Amino acid sequence: MVQDLFNLSGKTALVTGSSGGLGAAIALALAEAGANVICHGNSRPAAETCRKIQQQDGRRATAIQADLSRPSGAQELFERARSFGPIDIMVNNAGTIKRAPAEQYTLKDWDLVLEVNLKSLFQLSQLAGRDWIENNKPGKILNIASLLAFQGGVTVPAYAASKGGVAQLTKALANEWAERGINVNAIAPGYVLTDNTAPLRRDPTRDRQILERIPAGRWGKPEDICGAAVFLCSAASDYVHGHVLVVDGGWMAR
Numbered sequence: 001m002v003q004d005l006f007n008l009s010g011k012t013a014l015v016t017g018s019s020g021g022l023g024a025a026i027a028l029a030l031a032e033a034g035a036n037v038i039c040h041g042n043s044r045p046a047a048e049t050c051r052k053i054q055q056q057d058g059r060r061a062t063a064i065q066a067d068l069s070r071p072s073g074a075q076e077l078f079e080r081a082r083s084f085g086p087i088d089i090m091v092n093n094a095g096t097i098k099r100a101p102a103e104q105y106t107l108k109d110w111d112l113v114l115e116v117n118l119k120s121l122f123q124l125s126q127l128a129g130r131d132w133i134e135n136n137k138p139g140k141i142l143n144i145a146s147l148l149a150f151q152g153g154v155t156v157p158a159y160a161a162s163k164g165g166v167a168q169l170t171k172a173l174a175n176e177w178a179e180r181g182i183n184v185n186a187i188a189p190g191y192v193l194t195d196n197t198a199p200l201r202r203d204p205t206r207d208r209q210i211l212e213r214i215p216a217g218r219w220g221k222p223e224d225i226c227g228a229a230v231f232l233c234s235a236a237s238d239y240v241h242g243h244v245l246v247v248d249g250g251w252m253a254r
Contacts, residue, residue, distance in 0.1 A: 005236035008089070009034035013233065014081045016068065016124065017094030019044035021194040022144060025222035026091055026229045027061075028052060033230045035089065036060040038081045042067050042094070068094050068116045074123035082131070089233045090128040092121040092166075093144045097159045097196050110158045117162035122169060125184070129177055138181035140233045143170050145188040145244055147251060163188075167244050174242030185232045185240055190248025192220040215250030224249075 013030045017023040019041030027037045027046075031053040039046035039053075039061060050061035062084055066077035081087060096116045098109040125141050132139040148160040149167035167186060174184040191197055191210050200206045201219070211217065228247050231237050246252050 006230055006234045007034050008230070008234055011035045011088040011233075012038065012085050013089035013091060014038040014040065014078075014087050014124075014128075015091040015093060016040045016077070016120075017042070018049050018091075019046040020049075021196075022189065022192065022222045022225055023091075023093040024049045024052075025226055026093060028056070029223075029226035029230050030089065030091075030233060031059040031061065032056075033234065034059075035233075036085075038084055038087070039063050040077060040081075040094065041065055042069075068120040069096075069112055071115070074120040075127070078124055078127040086135075086137075087128060087131070087139075088137075089140045089142070090124060091142045091144075091229070091233070092124055094120070095144065095159075095162075095196070097156060099155045099199065101155055102157050105157055113158035114162050114165075117159065118165045118169070121166060125169075125173055129173065129180075129182055132182055133177075133180055139183075140237075141173065141182065141184040142229060142232050143184070143186040145170070145186040147188055147190055147246070147248060149186075149188050149244060150252065170244060171242040178241040183232070183237060183241055185237065185242065186244045187225060187228050187232065188244050188246045188248070189225055190214065190220050190246070190251045192222060192224070194222065213251055213254050214248070215254055218249065220247070220249055 013035045015027040018027040018039040039049045046063040050063045053061040067073045145166045146163040149163045153160045170186040
């Protein structure tokens with residue numbers, strides 16, 4: 001019975017930014033739990049993630065390329081994904097980061113980060129939510145936030161602002177849609193081995209400082225996020241609404 005709560009058989013998930021890193025790990029985990037997966041990529045195609053899903057799990061998978069930095073990117077992605085079949089799970093993982101001191105941060109970079117990390121996330125959530133409401137269907141939205149939803153970070157003002165927005169938007173949508181059977185939740189990953197954190201790991205001082213604060217004593221791996229993702233996309237979390245689940249090796253506890 002408990003195992004059935006985590007079974008995603010017959011469900012279809014759209015996972016943005018799933019060509020690698022956290023998104024690919026989440027897409028593979030959802031497929032292993034039984035879901036068919038629509039994998040999205042931008043600069044990197046998500047075909048390799050689809051191949052792994054089909055090879056390892058025998059699930060249906062398709063890859064879609066779309067640029068979420070364009071105002072029409074989210075709409076185009078959703079329409080193409082919807083042609084694959086009804087979407088039951090929307091995972092908003094795609095994101096970008098630009099680093100510079102705040103006094104030197106360009107408005108071009110600010111707009112780019114907010115467009116990808118927050119505006120497109122709202123658009124995709126809105127499109128999925130509208131579809132479910134119109135068809136009287138339940139649904140699951142999982143947003144990927146960050147520890148910078150709680151902290152300010154250094155030299156990443158747009159990223160911190162966008163991830164703070166993701167956390168608050170998660171709660172706002174949950175307030176409106178919970179009674180419709182739509183769960184909106186988020187995961188705030190800690191310091192994970194991805195392309196976004198590579199500059200931090202290349203800096204010996206920052207790498208040491210980060211490791212010293214993580215009680216688990218190591219950087220996270222993308223796979224460390226998978227259990228939480230399956231939980232928040234499955235029936236096991238049906239009474240969880242508007243929650244931001246921190247998966248950080250204990251960083252926030254210290």
